[in-house]
Amino acid sequence: MIISITALITSLLTVRRFSELVSREIKAVERAPERRIEEVVEEGKKAVEAEIKETLEESEVIKISGGFESLGDLATLTGMDSIFLFNLSGLPVDSYNMKEEERVAASLADFILTLRRLGFPADTIILKNGLKALLLTVKKVGDMEVCALMVGKPEVEVDVDEVRELLQAYVSELIKGRGG
Secondary structure (H helix, E strand, O other): HHHHHHHHHHHHHHHHHHHHHHHHHHHHHHHHOOOOHHHHHHHHHHHHHHHHHHHHHOOOOOOOOOOOHHHHHHHHHHHHHEEEEEEOOOOOOEEEEOOOOOHOOOOOOHHHHHHHHHOOOOOEEEEEEEEEEEEEEEEEOOOEEEEEEEOOOOOOOOOOHHHHHHHHHHHHHHHHHHHH
């Protein structure tokens, strides 16, 4: 009987000791995923930062070399869907892929003049929301000021000054063509 009791107590102590070891291992395993989740989150942050850096490198500003013969050519070169030239009297000058030119020209001219009257600079306006709209002053010809509206996808980036120079050259060619 004493041997049985001793064996039972030894068994209980062994089971208890084994339970403590198993409990520690379970707690260690439970803590391990938390550390692993933190490591995964940190790795994810690093991956996102690398992806952002890569995206910024890929989405460099489009550089345009040489001239172009039509607004359609410039739209293709810049990735824009449409280009519209108008004057501040509200009259269309030239367009590519634009509908209702007279109404749009009048609205945009009024918009630019209103901004100027309120004291806001209106030489370059960039809007992004589903589409990217670039509204810029191109050239002053006598008393007439020619402006441009360019519309494209929001991810398209263009060098505004370069586009302005190309449009200025295009407007100059239009005036030469109409004048002579």
